[in-house]
Amino acid sequence: MLKNSLLLLALFLLCFGNSNAQSNATYIIAGTFYDSQNNTLLKDQVLHIEDSEIKALLKRQDIPNNAHIIDLSSYTVLPGLIDAHTHVLFSQDANEDFAESSINTLTLVSEALRTLRGAKRAKSYLDVGFTSIKDLGNSGQFLDVALRDAIDEGSIIGPRVYASGPILSSVGGQIYGVSHKHQHLVGLEYRVITSVDDARNSVREHINQNVDLIKICADNIPNNTRLNSAEITAIVETAHQYGLKVTAHSISNQSAWEAIQAGVDGIEHGFFLEDSTLTAMATKNVFLVPTENSRNYMNTYSDLAGYTSEERDFIDGYLNRSKDRLKRAIEKGVTIVAGSDNYTDIKTTRGASSKDLFRAYFEAGMAPLDILQSATFVSAQAMNQDHVIGVLKTGAKADIIAVKGDLINDFVSSINTIVFVMKDGQIHLNTVE
Ligand SMILES: [Zn+2]
Ligand SMILES: [Zn+2]
Missing domain, CATH: 3.20.20.140 (Metal-dependent hydrolases)
Known part of the structure; x- marks a missing residue:
């Protein structure tokens, strides 16, 4: 009897635990992804968000069935x-x-x-x-x-x-x-x-x-x-x-x-x-x-x-x-x-x-990715916060934005065309969906 009860309890916790994790999980598909730490643009990344944090970086095939998805595959996703x-x-x-x-x-x-x-x-x-x-x-x-x-x-x-x-x-x-x-x-x-x-x-x-x-x-x-x-x-x-x-x-x-x-x-x-x-x-x-x-x-x-x-x-x-x-x-x-x-x-x-700072640095001759890094990872590093903000990696805060357009060839226009803003895992702006 005791053994059966424990088994039932274990099953209950397993199911409850699973469904709970599922309900808080969001998967953001990034068409282009700015890796601020390495200062480079990557293709087709997926961010797994739970509550206020980034849980993992995945590939599209890793997204579970029936997951809550935010599809930003037509945009560039960056750290806030x-x-x-x-x-x-x-x-x-x-x-x-x-x-x-x-x-x-x-x-x-x-x-x-x-x-x-x-x-x-x-x-x-x-x-x-x-x-x-x-x-x-x-x-x-x-x-x-x-x-x-x-x-x-x-x-x-x-x-x-x-x-x-x-x-x-x-x-x-x-x-x-x-x-x-x-x-x-x-x-x-x-x-x-x-x-x-x-x-x-x-x-x-x-x-x-x-x-x-x-x-x-x-x-x-x-x-x-x-x-x-x-x-x-x-x-x-x-x-x-x-x-x-x-x-x-x-x-x-x-x-x-x-x-x-x-x-x-x-x-x-x-x-x-x-x-x-x-x-x-x-x-x-x-x-x-x-x-x-x-x-x-x-x-x-x-x-x-x-x-x-x-x-x-x-x-x-x-x-x-x-x-x-x-x-x-x-x-x-x-x-x-x-x-x-x-x-x-x-x-x-x-x-x-x-946001004029982006235009000012660009017109002063700074390269687009270098400007982005100075407004994300490098800035966070200067505050000893590069494990928390300015970067999209496991354990960092889900402070995430997306822009439309070509950041390399049309920088000022693109960085000013914000289509998505998330802070602490909460969506503040979404003109995509
Ligand atoms: Zn001042
Ligand atoms: Zn001053």
């Missing part, structure tokens, strides 16, 4: 894209001044309203295929962390957010022109570092608020002070002790050089990097996030800002300089991580605006 430089809690109009916008936001907009607006901007990334964003400050007092948690718990829909909390900066932050009497306002947006000990403590404060990484201003440009080497070293040492990466806003070559010597993991912008600095970055494996925009974007921006034709003369120089810097960085072997830094309202969604 990553924008490694966003500011979803901040926006300004093209004709507005950055410092004025910052002070207005801090004084005239409640944190609740600011966060709700940020939630809308965050979702717009998912709409266009960015399933993860690295949000790098200008987000009040850890509003980015709150946004991340709200998305993670399912209270709102949005991309995976990796949040830095307030940027660690020297006095004044980036908000130029604030009178001495009102400097406390800057402290609502930046974590102003006052000493080496304070630098260490600021990192601990951020860790206590559960940030995912540390962002510093190596220089405060467009403002005029900067952290010193000892302060940056203290920040990096403390962050690394806790396993967090440090990335540095750095416009001038000098500040980038000092930040690299102090051990930062990444340089944001780096508009004026000299060859010796790029060589140091390659040697020390410091990544670069080039945040320039395309000519298209600059023209739209200039229209909205009301620039005269003379005032647009800078665009050619700007584009040539960014093209030259990107080319030199690639030649020297610097790791390129894709990031937009788009925070100006150009009368489209924030996500759509941020």
